[in-house]
Amino acid sequence: MEFGPQVLENIALAGDAAHIPDKIFAKLVTCACQGVLNEDQRNIVEENPAFKDTNKAVLKAAFSGLVTLIIEAAKHDSSDQNISSLLEECKYTADKINEFSKIFLPQKPHIQLLLGKIGFSFPHIVDVDWRLDYYIKNNNVEKVNSGVYLISLKTEIPGEHELKDFQFSCTVEQLQDLVGKLRDATKCMERIAQV
Amino acid sequence: MEEVDRIIVHSLRSIGCDLEDDVQSLRQFTTEVIVSTVVRCLKVILGDIDLPSSLPPGMSARFRLGASLANHVQDLGYKGGDLGYQTFLYSNETEIRKIFMFLVEKLPKDTSQTADEPMGSSVLLHRAISTELGYQLSLAWLPPYLKDKGVRTRTRPPGWQREGAFCLHHFRGRHISTPRSVGSLTVKIPKELRSYYTNHLPYVTNQTSLHRDTAPSVMETNVLEVASHQEWENEWNQLGLASRLTQQEFKRRKHERLMKMVKERLQQDSQHQNGPDSRAAASDLQQILSNIEAQSKNTGLRSKGSRFAHTEKLQYAADEDKAMTQVGANVATKDTEEEQEKKRQEEQERLRSELANITSDLEKLELEVRKFTAGRQKMEEIIASETKAIVEKKDTFSVKKRTLDLLPQAEDNIAKLQAIVDASRQRLANLAKQWEAHRDPLLEQYRQLGDLNSKRESEAQKKLEEIKQFRERMKETADDTRRKDELYKQLISEYERMTKDVNRSAYTRKIMEIVANIKKQKQEIDKILVDTKSVQKEINLLTGKLDRTFAVTDELIFRDAKRDESVKKAYRLLAALHENFEQLIQTVQDTGVVMREIKDLEEQIETESNKKILSNLEKISADLQQMKKENSGLLAKVKGK
Numbered sequence: 001m002e003f004g005p006q007v008l009e010n011i012a013l014a015g016d017a018a019h020i021p022d023k024i025f026a027k028l029v030t031c032a033c034q035g036v037l038n039e040d041q042r043n044i045v046e047e048n049p050a051f052k053d054t055n056k057a058v059l060k061a062a063f064s065g066l067v068t069l070i071i072e073a074a075k076h077d078s079s080d081q082n083i084s085s086l087l088e089e090c091k092y093t094a095d096k097i098n099e100f101s102k103i104f105l106p107q108k109p110h111i112q113l114l115l116g117k118i119g120f121s122f123p124h125i126v127d128v129d130w131r132l133d134y135y136i137k138n139n140n141v142e143k144v145n146s147g148v149y150l151i152s153l154k155t156e157i158p159g160e161h162e163l164k165d166f167q168f169s170c171t172v173e174q175l176q177d178l179v180g181k182l183r184d185a186t187k188c189m190e191r192i193a194q195v
Numbered sequence: 196m197e198e199v200d201r202i203i204v205h206s207l208r209s210i211g212c213d214l215e216d217d218v219q220s221l222r223q224f225t226t227e228v229i230v231s232t233v234v235r236c237l238k239v240i241l242g243d244i245d246l247p248s249s250l251p252p253g254m255s256a257r258f259r260l261g262a263s264l265a266n267h268v269q270d271l272g273y274k275g276g277d278l279g280y281q282t283f284l285y286s287n288e289t290e291i292r293k294i295f296m297f298l299v300e301k302l303p304k305d306t307s308q309t310a311d312e313p314m315g316s317s318v319l320l321h322r323a324i325s326t327e328l329g330y331q332l333s334l335a336w337l338p339p340y341l342k343d344k345g346v347r348t349r350t351r352p353p354g355w356q357r358e359g360a361f362c363l364h365h366f367r368g369r370h371i372s373t374p375r376s377v378g379s380l381t382v383k384i385p386k387e388l389r390s391y392y393t394n395h396l397p398y399v400t401n402q403t404s405l406h407r408d409t410a411p412s413v414m415e416t417n418v419l420e421v422a423s424h425q426e427w428e429n430e431w432n433q434l435g436l437a438s439r440l441t442q443q444e445f446k447r448r449k450h451e452r453l454m455k456m457v458k459e460r461l462q463q464d465s466q467h468q469n470g471p472d473s474r475a476a477a478s479d480l481q482q483i484l485s486n487i488e489a490q491s492k493n494t495g496l497r498s499k500g501s502r503f504a505h506t507e508k509l510q511y512a513a514d515e516d517k518a519m520t521q522v523g524a525n526v527a528t529k530d531t532e533e534e535q536e537k538k539r540q541e542e543q544e545r546l547r548s549e550l551a552n553i554t555s556d557l558e559k560l561e562l563e564v565r566k567f568t569a570g571r572q573k574m575e576e577i578i579a580s581e582t583k584a585i586v587e588k589k590d591t592f593s594v595k596k597r598t599l600d601l602l603p604q605a606e607d608n609i610a611k612l613q614a615i616v617d618a619s620r621q622r623l624a625n626l627a628k629q630w631e632a633h634r635d636p637l638l639e640q641y642r643q644l645g646d647l648n649s650k651r652e653s654e655a656q657k658k659l660e661e662i663k664q665f666r667e668r669m670k671e672t673a674d675d676t677r678r679k680d681e682l683y684k685q686l687i688s689e690y691e692r693m694t695k696d697v698n699r700s701a702y703t704r705k706i707m708e709i710v711a712n713i714k715k716q717k718q719e720i721d722k723i724l725v726d727t728k729s730v731q732k733e734i735n736l737l738t739g740k741l742d743r744t745f746a747v748t749d750e751l752i753f754r755d756a757k758r759d760e761s762v763k764k765a766y767r768l769l770a771a772l773h774e775n776f777e778q779l780i781q782t783v784q785d786t787g788v789v790m791r792e793i794k795d796l797e798e799q800i801e802t803e804s805n806k807k808i809l810s811n812l813e814k815i816s817a818d819l820q821q822m823k824k825e826n827s828g829l830l831a832k833v834k835g836k
Contacts, residue, residue, distance in 0.1 A: 004420025006375060013377075035400035036410060042400040057377045057392035064373040064399040064413075071413050109354040111410075113346065117362045118411055124360035126339040156345060158363035163339065193329035195321060 001076045001086065003068065008090060010065025015092040019058045024050050026099050028059075032066040033107040037114060070104060074111035123155035126163065149175050198705055203295045207232055210239050210302060221292050226250065229286055230260065236298040237267050254822045257284060273297050285814055287806035316681065319688060331356065368415030369403045372396065436663055745773055 003011070014020055020028060027050050034041045045051055045063055073083055083104070084097045092100070129152040135144050153166040170178070200220040208214055212232045218224070224232075227250045234246045244267070251257055261280030269278055275293045282290055337347060337358070345359030374392040376382040384392075403409050435445045461483065601608040752769055755762040 002421045004417060004424050006373070006420055007417055009376065010373060032400075035398070039406040042406050042409070043398060044400075045398050046401075055377075056394070057374045057389060057396075060392060060396055060398060061374040061377050064371075067399045067409075068413050068417050071410050072417060075414065113355045113357065115410055116357050117364060117407070118366050119363050120365065121360040121363050124345070126359060154339075156339065156360045158360045160361070189328060189332060193325050193332050195325045 001072050001078055001082065003072065007065055007068045010061045011069050011087075012065075012090040013058060014062035014066050015087065015090055015096055020054065020062050022096070024054065025096060026103060027051075028063060029066060029070075029100055029103045032063060032070055033103065033111070035063075036067060036070060037107070037110055070107075070111060071115070073104065074108050075115055077108075077112070080105065121158055123157045123164065123166070125153050125155050127154035128152065129154070147172055151175070198709070199292065199296065202702070203292070203299055206299045206302065207236070207295070210235060212236075221295065222288055224286070224291065226284060226286060229291060230264070230283055233264055233268070233283065233294070233298065236295075236302065237264070240271065240298070240301050240303060241267070254818055254825055268294060268298070271297075271301055284818075285807075285811040287811070289802075289805065316685070319685065364407055366411045367405075367408045369408055369412045371399060371402050371412045371416045373399060373416075432663075432666060436659065436666075439659070745769075 014025070014028065027048070028045070031041075031044045031048060035044050045059065051059055069086075072078075076082075078086075080101050083101060087097045087100065131150040133148045133150060135146050135148045137144050148169050148171065150169050151167070154163045155166055157164055197220065200222075203221065204214065204218060212235045214228070214232070218228075230250050231248050234248050237246065238244050238248075246263065246267075247260065251260060258280050261283045264283050265278045265280060273294065275290075275297065278294075282294065334349070339345070339359060342358060345357060345361040345363075346355050347358045348355055374396065375384075377384065377389075377392060399413065400406070400409050403412050431442065431445070435442065438445060440448070601612075748769060749766075752762060752766045756766045
C-alpha cells in the first residue's frame with residue numbers, strides 16, 4: 001500500500017483535530033465508505049448538515065484523502081495492523097485509528113466486491129439447453145441416420161442485462177470432446193484449490 | 196517398540212514411500228515392502244542411485260539386489276552386525292528395525308529445512324487463492340436468476356462473491372482533482388484558487404460522470420502520484436544533489452530546458468507545414484506556442500530568471516514573432532464561417548488576398564523597420580565616437596592653450612611649476628604611504644576571509660556527502676524494515692499454519708515420557724542393585740559368622756575330645772555336619788547358576804524364535820529349489836544351443 005505525498009497529506013489532514021473536529025471524523029469516514037459504494041450517495045458530504053461549519057476546501061481535501069485510503073486499503077486487503085501503522089505515521093491518535101477501523105473493516109468486503117467488478121471477462125456460461133435430433137436423410141444422401149445435438153449455451157456478457165444464447169449443433173463425438181474439455185477445466189480448478 | 200515403529204513409518208511416509216494406511220509396525224512389513232522402502236530411503240539419501248524400486252521376479256536378481264542394498268547401507272556407515280542379502284530377503288524384525296532406524300537418521304534434514312524457510316508472498320497469495328477457490332468449489336450451484344447481477348451472497352463467512360459477468364465494467368480512469376496543500380500554513384494559495392476549492396470543486400466521489408469510474412480514477416490518481424514522486428526522488432538523488440541547487444531551482448531549470456526543447460521542435464515543424472490543410476493544426480500550434488510563452492514568462496517573473504535564460508529569450512524573441520505572424524496569417528483566414536457559400540468564398544478570397552497583401556506589406560515594413568533600426572544604431576555609434584573625439588580634442592586644446600599662456604615668463608613659471616610638481620610628488624608619496632598602511636590590514640582580512648570561505652565550502656561539501664550517505668542509509672533502513680515486516684508477517688502466517696501440526700508436540704511429549712520411564716527404570720535397577728549388594732553383604736557376614744562359629748566350636752569340642760570319647764564322636768559328627776552344609780550351600784549356588792543359565796537360554800530361544808528361522812528356512816529352501824530350477828533351465832538352454 002503506497003500513497004503519494006499529496007494523498008498522505010490529505011489523510012493526515014483528515015486526522016488533524018484542528019481541521020476536522022473529532023465529532024465529525026467518524027461521520028466523514030462513514031460518508032467516504034457510502035460515497036464510494038452507493039451511486040445515490042455520491043454527493044453525501046455536501047448534503048449532510050453535519051459538515052456545515054467546516055472549511056469546505058479542507059473538508060474536500062480530507063474527504064479525498066480518506067476515499068483514497070479506503071479504496072487502496074480494500075485493494076490490498078490490508079489488515080487492521082497495516083492500516084493502524086499507516087495512520088500512526090499520519091499522526092492519528094489511537095482513538096481515531098480505532099474509530100476508523102471500526103467503520104471501515106465491516107465495509108471492506110463490500111468495497112472489495114465493488115473493486116472486483118472492474119475488469120474484463122469473456123461471456124460467462126451459466127446454463128445450457130439441449131436437444132437431441134435424429135438426422136435421417138437429406139436430398140443428397142438417402143440414409144444418414146445419426147444423432148445431432150443442438151446445444152444452446154446461456155451466457156452472461158459484461159454490460160448486458162439479459163442472458164445471451166450461443167447456439168451450435170454437434171455430433172456425439174464432438175459433444176464428448178467438449179464435455180472432456182470441460183471436465184479437464186474442472187479438474188484444473190480442483191487441483192489449484194488443493195495446493 | 197510401538198513408538199519407534201510409528202515414528203519410522205511416519206518418516207518413511209513423509210519421504211514418499213508407498214505404504215498402506217493400516218501399516219503401523221514393522222512386523223507388518225513384507226519383503227517387497229522392505230526392499231522398496233529401503234531403496235526409496237537410499238534414493239533420498241544418496242540422490243541418484245540405480246536400483247529397481249520393486250523386487251524383481253528372478254531369484255538371482257533378487258539376490259543381487261539384496262547384496263547391493265547391503266553394500267549401500269554399509270557404505271553409509273551402518274555398524275550393526277553383519278549385513279548381507281539375507282537381512283533384506285529373509286528379514287527378522289529387530290534387524291530391520293535397526294536398519295530403518297539407521298536409515299531414518301541418515302535421511303537428509305534439508306527437506307524439513309526448506310519447509311522452515313519463509314515463503315515468498317507469491318506462495319502466500321497462491322495459498323490464499325487456492326483456499327478461496329476450494330471454498331467456492333464446495334458451494335452448490337445457484338441458478339443465475341437467484342444472483343443479483345452475477346453477485347452471490349453467502350453466509351459463511353458472510354460476504355459476497357462474484358459469479359458471472361453481468362456486473363463487470365472496464366477500468367476507466369478519469370482525471371480527478373483534489374485541493375492541494377490547503378492544510379499547511381507555509382504554502383500560500385491564491386485567493387481565486389481557494390474560492391474555487393471552497394465553492395465549486397465537486398467532492399471526489401462526485402467528479403466522474405459515471406459513479407462506477409470513481410474507484411478506478413482514485414486508484415489511478417494515487418498510482419500516478421506515487422510513480423511521479425518516486426521518479427522525482429530518483430532524479431533528485433542522482434542528479435539533483437550533485438548539482439547543489441535547491442529543489443525549486445532544479446525543477447525550474449529542468450522546466451526551462453524542456454520548454455526550450457518543445458519550442459524549438461514546434462518551430463521547426465511549423466516551418467515544414469506550409470500547405471493549406473494544416474491550418475487547423477496551425478491554430479492549435481499557435482495556441483500552444485503562446486501558452487509556452489506565457490508560461491515561460493510566468494516562470495521568468497516568478498524566479499526573476501537567470502541572466503542566461505534572459506539573454507536567450509531575447510535572442511529567440513525575434514524568431515518567435517516571425518513564427519507567430521506566419522501562423523496568425525493562416526489562422527485568420529480560417530475563422531470565417533461557411534453559410535452563404537459564394538458570397539462567403541468571394542469575401543474569403545478577397546480577404547485572403549487582402550490579408551496576404553497586408554502580411555507582405557507588414558513584412559516589408561518590418562524589414563524596413565529593422566533596416567532603419569540598424570541604420571539608427573550605426574548613426575548613434577558614429578555620433579558617440581564623434582562626441583568622444585570632440586571631448587578629447589577639447590582637452591588637448593586647453594592644455595596647449597595653458598602652456599602657450601605660460602611661455603612669456605618662462606623662468607618664473609618653470610620654477611613655479613617645479614614647486615607644484617614637487618608638492619604633487621610629495622603628496623603622492625604621502626598618499627602611497629597612507630595606502631600602504633591601509634592596504635596591509637585589508638589584504639590580511641581578505642586572505643582570512645578567503646580562507647574561511649574555502650573552509651566553509653569544503654565543509655559544505657562534506658555535509659553534502661554526509662547527507663547523501665544518510666539518504667542512502669535511510670533508504671536501506673526503510674527497505675530493511677519493509678523486508679523484515681514482510682518476513683514477520685510470513686512467519687506469523689506460517690506459525691498459524693504450523694499449529695495444526697500436532698505431530699511435533701506429540702513426539703516431544705512421547706520423548707519426554709520415554710525419558711521419564713527410563714529414569715524410573717534406572718531408579719529401580721539401582722534399587723535392585725542395592726538390594727543385591729545388601730544380600731551379598733549378608734551372605735558374606737553369615738559365612739564369616741559360620742566360619743568363626745565353626746572354628747570356635749571346633750576348638751572347644753576338639754579340646755574336650757581329647758578327654759572324652761563321646762565328645763570325640765560329637766566332633767566327628769560336627770565335621771560331617773559342616774561338610775554336609777557346605778555341600779548344601781554349594782548345591783544352592785549351583786542351582787542359582789543353572790537357573791540363570793536356563794533364563795539365558797530361554798531368552799536366546801525367544802530371540803531365535805523371533806527371527807522366524809523356520810519360515811525363513813522354508814523360504815530359503817524354496818528359493819534354493821527355484822534357483823536350482825532356474826540354473827537347470829539355463830543349463831538346458833545352453834545345451835540346447
